[in-house]
Amino acid sequence: MATKQKLLFVTGNKNKLSEMQDLLGDHFQLDNISIDLPEIQGSSIEVAREKCRKAAEIAKGPVYVEDSGLGFGALNGLPGPYIKWFLDSVGIEGLVKMLDGYTDKSAIASCTVAYSAGPGSEPIIFEGIVKGSIVDPLGSRHFGWDPIFKPDGYEDTYASMDVALKNTFSHRFLAVSKLRQYLEKELELRKSLAVME
């Protein structure tokens, strides 16, 4: 059997790691450094890019990170990349209450993956978004805001559906599919260059 390409994912979030394992484990041997990297203030892309630069320096080699967000239509996309701090301070019930005065309950779940070939190598960005709405909590509470995000086209929240189903269309699936495509092309290129040498 061919050995799997190694891929280093830096995250302090075990739920992300578990989903990544399901999304990439077939072709890649996913290694993990568990650090809660410092996060700057900025757009999801800026946050992910900076996390990735830092992660590549720490790992001294190829690495990827991701930053996830949940933005409310009624609040022009906020909290977005700051959702973690809102979740930590007001909880999922508090997030639902934030939209009490609004009829617009729309929300966008985003995953911004950043990959760097190593220290000093500019991170490449891959994004995935899923449109949905904010609803009363439904389902298991083990992963972040999953219980209150109902993706468009589904009757369930992320938390009340099987994770195997979430992984077929989620914001993370969409971003990771682009990373996978990129890495597979890069591998092909390296193989063809090796033949030419």
Ligand SMILES: O=P(O)(O)OP(=O)(O)OP(=O)(O)OC[C@H]1O[C@@H](n2cnc3c(O)ncnc32)[C@H](O)[C@@H]1O
């Ligand atoms: O170390 P990192 O990778 O940064 O892990 P983190 O937990 O700090 O993650 P983020 O900075 O990306 O913050 C995103 C927040 O949203 C939560 N989250 C991320 N992906 C999610 C998903 O698919 N479903 C529900 N909640 C999610 C996560 O638990 C955080 O509270």
Ligand SMILES: [Mg+2]
């Ligand atoms: Mg974080």
